Amino acid sequence: MNRHSALAHAAYHDLLRLLLDDRVSDLRGTPGRVERGARAYWYDSYRVGSEVRKTYIGEDSEALRARIDRHQQLRAEAQARATERARLVRILRAERFMxxxxxxxxxxxxxxxxxxxxxxxxxxxxxxxxxxxxxxxxxxxxxxxxxxxxxxxxxxxxxxxxxxxxxxxxxxxxxxxxxxxxxxxxxxxxxxxxxxxxxxxxxxxxxxxxxxxxxxxxxxxxxxxxxxxxxxxxxxxxxxxxxxxxxxxxxxxxRPERFAIHKLIVAERRAGRDRIKAQKDRAQAALLIEALAQDRPDDLALAYREALAQGPKWRERLAAAVEKLPAPLRAALPG
Structure with a gap:
């Protein structure tokens, strides 16, 4: 398993942070929080003539609330942010990002x-x-x-x-x-x-x-x-x-841990009718499991346990899929 450099990793996450800042930098009106059941969502409310319109911003989270609180500042920094995003993309291309x-x-x-x-x-x-x-x-x-x-x-x-x-x-x-x-x-x-x-x-x-x-x-x-x-x-x-x-x-x-476990399930469903795609699914799952076992073992274990809790068919397919993984990757999943 090959890794990108620390520079590339930092540049990517800086780019992602700036893109998330951009998401709330062009609000046209007043942001408001709306609760629906157990969840809450933010909307941008603004007038067009006599009509009030609402544009969905995103699901409530601490990070989104922090960005909304400073959306005026983010708007003022939009041009500088665009220039920095372009620079970061150049770095990622130079670092051979696909x-x-x-x-x-x-x-x-x-x-x-x-x-x-x-x-x-x-x-x-x-x-x-x-x-x-x-x-x-x-x-x-x-x-x-x-x-x-x-x-x-x-x-x-x-x-x-x-x-x-x-x-x-x-x-x-x-x-x-x-x-x-x-x-x-x-x-x-x-x-x-x-x-x-x-x-x-x-x-x-x-x-x-x-x-x-x-x-x-x-x-x-x-x-x-x-x-x-x-x-x-x-x-x-x-x-x-x-x-x-x-x-x-x-x-x-x-989430990458969910993607990896889901690919194991899909590979078993395809095994009898599309062997080539099933092999690709297992290869993708194996690569992600190897990376997650090193970097995010708790996330991987939680996703695996949640999949097992979905019912007997899931457990049966996962058991068959895990048996096809190399021993070190089988050991990375909780018993």
């Missing part, structure tokens, strides 16, 4: 600009795995981070409805601007996959299944999604990440 292909990177940047990640969208799949390079300071080998044309975005259906906000411009318009068309689904169901007409890129929208798998609406994103089991575990408590593109793009990805 970047996405221009088509995918520009599409993700457009999604971020429209508010996809602010409104709960989470990158999953191989593109999320690549973004752990900065989070964990990993220097990927070419075969470990081979690119795919598929971009998977997951979000909770209930959260998407509860936020009472929408992407702007509408996400379907963004997709069409990038020459994506909806892929017809079976039985005249709403499309949840979009394919680029001038290339091979594919965007899929996913949501956790609570009960039967099927097609569900994601109101905040203005799209429909395929509901899947096990996804609830994966995208719970996601983390922010910085995409090394232009002067940095703020996105959202699953």
């Amino acid at each position: 970047s996405l292909d221009p088509t995918t990177a520009s599409l993700i940047a457009a999604f971020a600009q429209a508010g996809v990640f602010r409104l709960g969208g989470t990158i999953v799949g191989t593109h999320a795995f690549r973004l752990y390079e900065g989070e964990l300071g990993l220097a990927y080998a070419l075969d470990a981070a081979a690119q795919t044309g598929d971009l998977d975005i997951a979000s909770f259906e209930r959260l998407s409805l509860a936020l009472d906000d929408r992407t702007e411009p509408p996400l379907q318009q963004v997709l069409r601007d990038f020459a994506f068309d909806p892929v017809p689904a079976l039985d005249n169901a709403p499309a949840w996959r979009w394919r680029q007409t001038r290339g091979q890129a594919l965007v899929e929208f996913l949501t956790p299944a609570f009960g039967d798998e099927g097609i569900r609406p994601l109101a905040a994103l203005g799209v429909t999604a395929q509901a899947l089991h096990h996804l609830n575990y994966l995208i719970a408590e996601p983390v922010h990440a910085a995409l090394v593109y232009r002067s940095g793009v703020l996105v959202q990805i699953p």
